Amino acid sequence: MSLIQAPAKSLQVLRFDRVQRGAHWVNALLFFSLMFTAIPLYFGSFFGVVFPRHLIEMIHLWSGLALPLPIIVSLIGPWGVAMRRDVRRINYWTHEEIRWMRTLGKSRLDADKFNPGQKLNAIFVGVSILVMLVTGAMLQWFRFFPVPWRSGATFVHDVFAYAIFFVVIGHIVMALTHREALRSIFKGSVSRSWAERHATRWLREEQSDRTRQ
């Protein structure tokens, strides 16, 4: 038994640790809360539905204020090693990766843990959270801002909401069509053969890390 199990275990590579998985799902929950409460707040006039607007506003407000927390908590502290390393991966691109993005995936790529498209998605969502937080706060505490700024904040909050909506839909579609990658956000690991196909550079780095230890 042990002879069979031991090599089987080494065929798995940890992609997301507990902290990252936890942060992802809390983040996802808050995103859904924000999107579902945004629909009646935004399109209420189209549907003409009667709903407890104040309650929905409060859910939207608190979900929005809480949104950065899972990211911040997962980054700081001794539990944030993997998260901090991944943020670094996402930020720093090789020239090969930039070329791959420019040619929309047609050039050669020694793939990192995330491909450049995934990295761009992560950066965009990250900065969008900040933009939504700032403009949302301007709409909530509008008294401190001149009226043209309030209009501008409404405009930016709306445009970014549409952009984030489509980006998140794209994220979900990609996840559902890439089952093994999807599994890793539930269970944590991917198979070595998956990593050999999709994340060659990352796999090499993981192996050299392990030999160093």
Add this chain to the structure above:
Amino acid sequence: MTTESDERGESKSTVNVGRRVFLGVAGLGALGVAFGNSVQNFLGDAFGSGLGGLLPGGDRFRIYSITGSYPKITRDKYRLKVSGLVDHPTTFTLAELQSMPKTSFTKAFQCVTGWRVPDVHWEGVKLSDILDRVGVQSGAVAVSFDSYDHADTESLSLDQARLHDVIVAYSMLGAPVTTEHGGPVRLYVAPMFGYKSLKWLSGIRVVDVVEPGFWEQNGYPVNGWLDGTTGPNNPDPGLT
């Protein structure tokens, strides 16, 4: 640019794309806050508010209700009760309001929180015509408004109430005022922020003191002039 070495000893220079994209997108957001209003006005002027309504962030009403629901009043059952310091307290039906001299104009609806809908067509009766019909008594200084939602209240000084673009509106956007917009009859106070334009108007009371309305009790200025001052051509009625 930083330089890292991979395990094969090759030097790989990297670019901090994260910072660039971050600053770029955050910069766009900041520009949008600063100039989004002008861009929207330009687009509204260039393509008309019809298209603007389809664009994200375009010219659209956001419907607010204090109570969380809309009072439903049929057009037959609608009554506007005018009372207080008047010579002839009167209850108007919708048909009676519609038989009075009609006023219509096209003006923007500007919310105090920032959204704005340009070129809204309004039609109704001048509030001053209604006040003249019932006869305002001496000693009256202000007008208070009540809503069928039993929650919202509003007020205007008599001077403000007599402005030519303060109307009791029964038509909006080229059709009878819908329930969500405050129909069958609402107030429209063109020179002030939207919260002054009380919806589902049920009563007008002529009174001897300005009674701050629902939103004013929640911290909004009693004088909701669009330019934040005492109004372009209007005297300051001495309120804050």
